Amino acid sequence: MSSLVFLVPLALVLGGAALAAFLWSLRSGQYDDLDGAAERILLDEDEGALDAAGPSVQKEPERSTRRSEMP
Numbered sequence: 001m002s003s004l005v006f007l008v009p010l011a012l013v014l015g016g017a018a019l020a021a022f023l024w025s026l027r028s029g030q031y032d033d034l035d036g037a038a039e040r041i042l043l044d045e046d047e048g049a050l051d052a053a054g055p056s057v058q059k060e061p062e063r064s065t066r067r068s069e070m071p
Contacts, residue, residue: 025031
């Protein structure tokens, strides 16, 4: 029973801190764009992003969409 004297206020303080962090994140706009990350994966990367990755990333040669004419 004596441990409850410490655990109940500790639980209330931790719950209050979690609530305060959640309210802060709401007010700072953390949940404004929920679909942006889901749609961002469908977009092509810029050429500059590949250059910034370093020399370990090799670019594939661009392929022509035209078919070669056969004689």
